[in-house]
Amino acid sequence: MTxxxxxxxxxxxxxxxxxxxxxxxxxxxxxxxxxxxxxxxxAGLFCTPHVVxxxxxxxxxxxxxxxxxxxxxxEGLEVRDGQCFRWRGRYLDDFNRRETLETRLNVFxxxxxxxxxxxxxxxxxxxxxxxxxxxxxxxxxxxxxxxxVADTMNFWITGKRxxxxxxxxxxxxxxxxxxxxxxxxxxxxxPRALRRLGAMGPRAVVxxxxxxxxxxWVDDEPFFVPAWPIExxxxxxxxxxxxxxxxxxxxxxxxxxxxxxxxxxxxxxxxVVASFTVEGFGVQRLAEVTPEEYALRLGRFRRMLTVxxxxxx
Amino acid sequence: MTxxxxxxxxxxxxxxxxxxxxxxxxxxxxxxxxxxxxxxxxAGLFCTPHVVxxxxxxxxxxxxxxxxxxxxxxEGLEVRDGQCFRWRGRYLDDFNRRETLETRLNVFxxxxxxxxxxxxxxxxxxxxxxxxxxxxxxxxxxxxxxxxVADTMNFWITGKRxxxxxxxxxxxxxxxxxxxxxxxxxxxxxPRALRRLGAMGPRAVVxxxxxxxxxxWVDDEPFFVPAWPIExxxxxxxxxxxxxxxxxxxxxxxxxxxxxxxxxxxxxxxxVVASFTVEGFGVQRLAEVTPEEYALRLGRFRRMLTVxxxxxx
Numbered sequence: 021m022t023x024x025x026x027x028x029x030x031x032x033x034x035x036x037x038x039x040x041x042x043x044x045x046x047x048x049x050x051x052x053x054x055x056x057x058x059x060x061x062x063a064g065l066f067c068t069p070h071v072v073x074x075x076x077x078x079x080x081x082x083x084x085x086x087x088x089x090x091x092x093x094x095e096g097l098e099v100r101d102g103q104c105f106r107w108r109g110r111y112l113d114d115f116n117r118r119e120t121l122e123t124r125l126n127v128f129x130x131x132x133x134x135x136x137x138x139x140x141x142x143x144x145x146x147x148x149x150x151x152x153x154x155x156x157x158x159x160x161x162x163x164x165x166x167x168x169v170a171d172t173m174n175f176w177i178t179g180k181r182x183x184x185x186x187x188x189x190x191x192x193x194x195x196x197x198x199x200x201x202x203x204x205x206x207x208x209x210x211p212r213a214l215r216r217l218g219a220m221g222p223r224a225v226v227x228x229x230x231x232x233x234x235x236x237w238v239d240d241e242p243f244f245v246p247a248w249p250i251e252x253x254x255x256x257x258x259x260x261x262x263x264x265x266x267x268x269x270x271x272x273x274x275x276x277x278x279x280x281x282x283x284x285x286x287x288x289x290x291x292v293v294a295s296f297t298v299e300g301f302g303v304q305r306l307a308e309v310t311p312e313e314y315a316l317r318l319g320r321f322r323r324m325l326t327v328x329x330x331x332x333x
Numbered sequence: 334m335t336x337x338x339x340x341x342x343x344x345x346x347x348x349x350x351x352x353x354x355x356x357x358x359x360x361x362x363x364x365x366x367x368x369x370x371x372x373x374x375x376a377g378l379f380c381t382p383h384v385v386x387x388x389x390x391x392x393x394x395x396x397x398x399x400x401x402x403x404x405x406x407x408e409g410l411e412v413r414d415g416q417c418f419r420w421r422g423r424y425l426d427d428f429n430r431r432e433t434l435e436t437r438l439n440v441f442x443x444x445x446x447x448x449x450x451x452x453x454x455x456x457x458x459x460x461x462x463x464x465x466x467x468x469x470x471x472x473x474x475x476x477x478x479x480x481x482v483a484d485t486m487n488f489w490i491t492g493k494r495x496x497x498x499x500x501x502x503x504x505x506x507x508x509x510x511x512x513x514x515x516x517x518x519x520x521x522x523x524p525r526a527l528r529r530l531g532a533m534g535p536r537a538v539v540x541x542x543x544x545x546x547x548x549x550w551v552d553d554e555p556f557f558v559p560a561w562p563i564e565x566x567x568x569x570x571x572x573x574x575x576x577x578x579x580x581x582x583x584x585x586x587x588x589x590x591x592x593x594x595x596x597x598x599x600x601x602x603x604x605v606v607a608s609f610t611v612e613g614f615g616v617q618r619l620a621e622v623t624p625e626e627y628a629l630r631l632g633r634f635r636r637m638l639t640v641x642x643x644x645x646x
Contacts, residue, residue: 208427209564209565211564212564229545233557235562241637243638244546244637244638246546246557249548249555250522250524251522281641284639288640320554325638325640326638327597327601327635
C-alpha cells in the first residue's frame, strides 16, 4: 500500500485489554477494553480509526472481528507471545469511586508502537495515556500531522516529567483532569493552570471531569459541556476514552485545521458519545449506537445547554 | 403600612449568622453570614429582598446598616435577648471539602418566623433551609404567592420527612443536591429521582453541584449550568444561597409566572452571582458587584455555554 493522504482517518496509539469489572450490581471478566478500543469504537461513529497497540496470543478472534466490523483498521495491532494487558477494578458508592484491584501489563509492558508506513500520512493522531517517550516516538513517524491530541496521567507527570515536557510542544490538544492540570503546572486555580499549560505547547486543553462533564480551554476562554444525565449507569469504564474518541473523531471528519468553534462542537460530540458508553458493559452499548439514536440524544443534549432569548438574565 | 402588591419583591425566611471561617490561606471570625444574608444580598442585584430572621442582641449596627444600604428590607428581622446563630467551619484540600467545627444555634433555636402584614402580598417567597414545619407555617401567611422556592437538607429529610411531604405540594421550585434528591426519592439515577420529586409537588427541581454547577429539571428535560471557573477561590461559604438569591431574584423581577425559559435564564443568573461570592470572604465581594461587572461576566458565562453553528456535531 502506498502512502496517501487519508482524509477523515485517525490513528490511535494505546492499549487493547481484557478488563475484569465489578459494579454494585454485577461482575464480569474478560471484557474487551483498553484505551484504544474505546477510542476507536467511539471515533468510528465519525471517521475511520486505525489502532496501534499490542495484544497477546489470547486475543480472541471474535474481538478482532468485532473491531473490523466496526470499520477499525487493525494493521497496527501487533500480536505477541504472552497474554493481553489485564486490568481489574471495582466501582464503589454507586459509581462515585473506583479502585483498581489488579493490573497485569503482560505484553503491554514491552509495547514498542510501530506505525505502518501507509498510515504515516494520516492527518489526525490520538496518543492515549502511555509512556510519554513512546508518545514522542510515535509522533516522529508522522511528518506533518494536522491534529495531535494527547492524554496523560499522574504517573507520567511525576515519573517522566522531562519526556512530557518534550512532547507538549508537539501536541495541539492535551486531555487531562483537574488534578493533573494542577500537578503539571503547580497552579491551583484552574484558569491559571490551563493558561500555563497552553504556554507549554498545546493550543487547547480539555479537562475531563467524569460525571461532571468536561471543560475546554481555548483562546483563553472556557467552554463547558456537562455529562448527559444517565437513567441507569451500568459501567463507567472507558467513558473518558470514548469522550476522546468522539472528540477526535468529530474533528477528524471535518478535514480542516479545527477552529475554536469546531473544538466546541467536538466537546459536545465527545460528551454525547461517552453517555452511551456508560449505559452498557464495556463497549457493548457504544457499539450499538445508530445514527438516529446519536442525532436524537445530540438534539436533547444541545437543548440542555440552550438558553433561549438574549439580554435579560 | 397597608398591604399592597409588591411587584419585584421577594421575602426570604432563613438565618442571619456570624460565621468563623478557616480556609487553607486565612481564618476570620464573626463574618456576617447565614442563608438569608447571602440570599438577600444576591437577590438585591435584581429586586427588593425582605428578610425574615432572628438575631441576638450582639447583632452589629454596622451589619444592619450594610444590609439596609443594599436595599434589603429588615422589618422582619427580629432581635432577641441572647446571641446570634454562630457557625464555624474549615475548608480542606483546596476547598474540596468542608468540615463544621461548631454550630451554636443560640437565638435561632427558637426561631418563630413572623411575616409582617405588609409583606403578605409579596408574590415571591424563598424558604431557606430551616425546619419544614416552619417553612410550612410561613407559607400560610401568603394567601396567593406566585413563586415559592424552597431549600432543604438531609437533616430534615431523615428527621422531618412527614412535614417535608406536606410542604412539597406548595413549592414551585425545590432546591437540593444530588444526595438529597436520592434520599428523598430512594432512586439512584438522577433523572428518575427528579421525575419522582416532580410528582411530589414541585414543578421544577434545581440540583446544586457546588463547584460543578447546577442542574435544572423542568418539563422532564435537564438544563445545566457550570460554575464559572474562578481564578482564586477565597471563601466558598454562601455560594449555594447566593445562587438561590440570583435565581429567585431574577425570577422575582420578571413579574410573571416563570416559563421554562425564564427558569433557564434564572439558572444562569444564579451561577453568575454565586461566582462573585466565592471571590471574597463572606458577602464582601458579592456586595461590591456593579451592574457592569455582572453584565461582563454574564456575557462570558453565556459564551461558555454557546456552541456556534448547527447540525454538524
